[in-house]
Amino acid sequence: MTTLIETDQLSITFGGHTAVDSVSIKVSEKHFKSIIGPNGAGKTTFFNLLSGQLAPTKGKIYFRGKDITKLSPTKRTREGIGRSFQITNVFPNLTVLENVRLAVQSRAGVRYQMLFHYKKYREFEVKALEWLRLVLLDDKVDSLASNLAHGEKRKLEMAMLLALETEVLLLDEPTAGMSLEDVPAILEVIKRIKDQGNRTIILIEHKMDMILDLSDSVMVLFNGRLLADGTPEEIMKNETVQSAYLGGISL
């Protein structure tokens, strides 16, 4: 298995506070890695470094052996790193279909075409419908994204991310703020993506039961530092992890 993403001593400091402290990890191709850690452990900050929203104070990020530390978020998406956000982040006044269609269009590289009508690219809509079907949202294609329920918005976001067909998916708490009855549906979607078997997934999550089922490996962040990295079973047995994080949570 070749290494796809590698971070080397990745650190970021916000005015004296080190949010991510010398984290070095390796993620191989088609791997499913989960990141856990208490609030404020630097999980989302670490994601922001990977996707390019933030620039590290120290350290390097490699993607397929290439140094991407200086690339902008846009460039990284094109390289093959797509991410979802913890806060719902869609185009509110566009239809669900259009939201996904824009992602498909970006993937197809039709970026500066201004002479033809967008309907001419019918295959984009067909493709967008396929993704919506995968995330179980195909009954809402014509609704405005702002009219969707929270859980549906998360699904829509997932569809947009999938439509980019990036090799790597960074999922930032896909079930955050979701009502309990919505969670199984989104888990089902993640399972479906995993079963397609062509993506590398890195996931931040609070719900432990879900991580154990899906992950190939789990890494634990605590106060910005990498506390442990291993298979779900190893992490469960690890005593430092137990006291730092799992101690307070009933499984």
Added chain:
Amino acid sequence: MKWIVNNRMNAIYIIIAAFLFLLPFVYESRNMLILLTQIFVFAILAMSYDLLLGFTGIVSFGHAMFFGIGAYSIGIFMKRLEPTMLHFIYAVLATILITAIVSFIVGLLTLRLKSHFYAMLTMALAGLFLVLAEKWRTLTFGNDGFTFRVPELFIDRTNFYIICLVSMIAVFMILKRFTNSPLGRVLQAIRENEQRTESLGYQVLHYKIAASVVSGVLAGIAGIFYAMSLRYVNTSVFAMDITLDALLMTIIGGVGTLVGAIIGAGLIEFAHDGLTELAKEHWIFERWIIFFGIIYILVVIFFPLGIVGTLRKFTWIRKKQHPAKKKENLAG
């Protein structure tokens, strides 16, 4: 018949356009003709503004800059050249080129800034051009402005009316296509959520600059027609009022609709005209700007979507009652 049922909006546009074409031949009123010509010119300006405000979500306070550059550029060229058709075409092409270059540079300098910072900077730049027009006397003759001659063809009011009408329709169609192109759809995504557009892999700045160049050139074209309708140009074309008028027209008509900008331009120009007429009846109407302020506030409070936007919302709700039918269309 079937085409009319399926494309009811297009059919209505065609009927209105045909009516406007025939109007000068059946109804001979010089004032009406001049007023309508003015409406067409400002409709072009308002549509170009709508591309920024309604489609890309950029609030510019310096749109008069491009309008003014268009007006001055054609004026200066026509003053120095013989007023033949060939020279006129050269002048128009040169003007388009100048507005394109200026809007590109201005876009490059300003569009990295967010919302109100951008608005302030464009306002400052427009002010800069106003000062330039006042002080560069050898070229612009200062505040007094100057008159110039235009080719024979444009002197006739009816001809000029038809040309402005055709140009307005052309601009409408160009912008309709532009905003419905893959690139145009990305502009709307930028309006909705800039950060998300970026993370989809679109380079937002490129799109904003493209929108600002297209918008700048079209505003410049509006400026050309404006100057030609008066055959005179002075510093008032750079005034803040021009930007505010474009803003009002777009908002009252409905942002992001294009046709709203045309309706807004019509309403505002008619209101200008009507309220000035009314000033003969009562002195309060001399201060017509007060009424404008009131109308503006009422529209923003009660119809934030503008005239066309509000109408569309109702038809959209009506359409929504047949979701099954829509799905069928999509599947086929």
